[in-house]
Amino acid sequence: MPDAIRRSRSETAGRILIYGTLVLFAVYFLVPLFVMVITSVKNMDEIRTGTLIALPQQPTLEPWLKAWGYATIGVTNEGIRGFFWNSIRMVIPAVLFSTLIGAVNGYVLSKWRFRGSDTFFAMLLLGCFIPFQVVLLPMARTLGFLGLSESIWGLVLVHTVYGLAFTTLFFRNYYVAVPSELVNAARIDGAGFFRIFWKIMLPVSTPIFMVTIIWQTTQIWNDFLFGVCFSTGETQPVTVALNNLVNTSSSVKEYNVDMAAAIIAALPTLFVYFVAGKYFVRGLTAGAVKG
Amino acid sequence: MASLVIDNVTKAFGRVQVLKGIDIAVDAGEFLVLVGPSGCGKSTLLNLIAGLESITTGEIRMGDRVVNNIPPKDRDIAMVFQSYALYPNMNVRRNLSFGLETRKVPRAEIENRIQRVAEILQIENLLERKPSQLSGGQRQRVAMGRAIAREPLIFLFDEPLSNLDAKLRVEMRTEIKKLHQRLGTTIVYVTHDQIEAMTLADRIAIMKDGIVQQFDTPDGVYANPANLFVAGFIGSPAMNFIPVSLSRENGHLVAPLVTADGRRFTVPVPADTGALAPEREIIMGIRPENITDFQEGMQSWAHIAALECGVNVVEPTGPDTLVYTEVNQTQIVCRLCPDAAPKAGDTIRLAFDTTKPLFFEPGTGNRIEG
Amino acid sequence: MPTDARQPGLASLLEAALPKVVVAPSFAAMLVFIYGFILWTLYISMTKSTFLPTYDFVGLAQYIKLWRIERWWVACRNLLVYGGLFIFFCTVLGLMLAIFLDQKIRIEGALRTIYLYPLALSFVVTGTAWKWLLNPGLGIERLVREMGWSSFTFDWLVTSEMSIYCVVIAAVWQSTGFVMAMFLAGLRGIDDAIIKAAQVDGAGLTRIYWKIIIPSLRPVFFSAFIILTHIAIKSFDLVVVLTRGGPGYSSDLPATFMYAYAFTRGRLAMGAASAMMMFAMVMAIIVPYLYSELRRKRDA
């Protein structure tokens, strides 16, 4: 039956077209990472003489060691190491605080609503969307006033406060779907506010904790705006340090070191993504708004 | 065990008045059923009794305590929810013990009670399972077990059977009744199923639009409905409502009935009072079992009126056969013995039990006492 | 006499107040750190503050001045170009990839992972990578020349008229996966029965997509548009790393303009005024969106 054959032929062509396009885009998304990795293990001679995608002839870890340990960033010669630890010291408390407070807030806003709680929620929701430029100046003054500018704890405060809107939103939307009858049953069983939270809500919250922690970790680790505005010198997070490294106007540009430093700065979030991608994508759709 | 008094209670959510002055009182150990159509405020009333919502005005008393401002945990009540609300992260044993632990009941006593409740409800072999590993009927049992283990003053049930299939529902209904007879605890039970209400209750409160239409025993609401709504709500198939225009014939007050093919019959109306007088347009209510085939009626009933009419539809149900016909341009249904059942299109001679009709005001729906 | 429990006890009053007490600190923080700060910025934008805030009220003078600054106009024009292209490409490519991925592709999981990983990266990392790829001497230009096209030039990164397009390229690379994920979720949410019904009616696959599926994704288009616009207005890191707003200020965006005036040039009031302009842009998009979302939820 020629008709059927023709049809299946055009179908095959369609499948090839679809697979071709999809693979082509996969390559497009992968190429920058690939180029970063191979550039980071080339020496400068190879970089100057070869092309972007040429494989390294004499792979070397020297750029990595330099990026990590002794590249010049700002006024120090100690590589990105210290800034990397800064980021870790900033991310852990900020994520913990914003997640825990967000969980309790979400619990109240979904299960213990009171007059005005919906207004609070609406105001908070709007707070998710503000461009942070509009709070930078007063925040800088406030941190100075609190003696927290130039300190990691200042950034922890900033990230906790502006993360709250999101974490509260996440938890509230999750807890709304937990049946209120469960809370009522526990109230009748004699449990109070905190006991219900600990014994009933927390045990069913693992997924939303995963989503929120991962979301907050990526957001705070990747932040640049607050870092560049509220820290200087030794207290800067890794993203700011990376920018300083990449954008110094020193005489010799060491692209291999830049790439190694960029990969180092990206490793923690990439690790989280590949280990817990499912939760990452969920957070993305839920918190899509932040950008 | 405690008595329960609901005294002129109202509840408003914002501007929406959901309960409009509820008065109900039951003695200790009674089984009270709240029944009514969806959205009439049954759950809201139950939540007020539980203390999950606050009362707008009025008073609720349990025993001799006014409980208006007492939080749910101190009211000594236990509740079974429609969705069962079993704690998903705890196994059955922990579900049963959670409330007891919160109340600091000694460990040995807790074990004791769990054992006893598990026996009563035959859930001993389920104790270590999580709720997600139970069937619907088993969850229902566990939810009841959780309430029983608490040994409360009052049990509250919010449509506990509505998520079960029909057969299981009937079984559990009987079990709940047995349980009440065994424990003797006061129970407030919400349902929208009038059969559940009739079979379980010592007393029924029939609600509509936030108002108690009638508060009486099952027999009382069945035999003496206070208004059209109650009369139509209780009983299945529902009571027939026939619009009639009363007249006086041969010195007696009668309700004339005209069949579809124009034949005219009369049903005597017992009393001749101010409300029931000639020329009045009223609604006559008669239950399907009070109209049957003529032979049967002659044998069983003392006062009958005869009626000959065409059969529209015949519905066998097994024990009885329902026959649909038309009088005064209204479809009515009669309950016949299957042996006497006609076929659709036949003409049949029916008997009315003339001691049974009830009369209602067409506008207000209120009962007119004869 | 019934025991009188009409007066709630102290303990139960405390218990009832607990939820409010618990959210009170967050509420206070929100009032101060979000709304208070916005008002503060608004006020500063109406003063003559330079390096330090002063509180002499000058009305809208700064705004009038702002709109006379050539650099601000460039930033706004760039935002239009960048935002427009960014939204367009992300939407078209994201939709195409989602539809293709929805054709029962064997390696869907792997492909999705690849499309989405850029989202885990900081814009600073993305910027660094693309700065290298777009490097006029050693990057793509060199690659193409080595492949034999020796006259090929690709020096957008250092060309005033073209540098903003470099930002578009990098931003599209980073965000397309995200839009793809949104559309994919939308496609998976469409009832299969609709497609089957259309097939029974004899419609071809292309026609079904154009006439039924894509139109029913309208809410996703809407959300994607809002989110991408929002990302575009807030874009900052990428520009800083990739072009530092340059050459000159040719690739400035409002966010980098604001940073330059407020933090490096010591023109606080002007920085505040530009921040308020950004705020107004975002609100103009977001408020109607939130309003319609909340109303849709209430109706549902």
Ligand SMILES: Nc1ncnc2c1ncn2[C@@H]1O[C@H](COP(=O)(O)OP(=O)(O)OP(=O)(O)O)[C@@H](O)[C@H]1O
């Ligand atoms: N929290 C609330 N806010 C506003 N209105 C409410 C609230 N809870 C209930 N209502 C309204 O009160 C009315 C009664 O609700 P209720 O849940 O008591 O009905 P019900 O009789 O239990 O119905 P069902 O048989 O469907 O369970 C409904 O119209 C409902 O919309």
Ligand SMILES: [Mg+2]
């Ligand atoms: Mg209900």
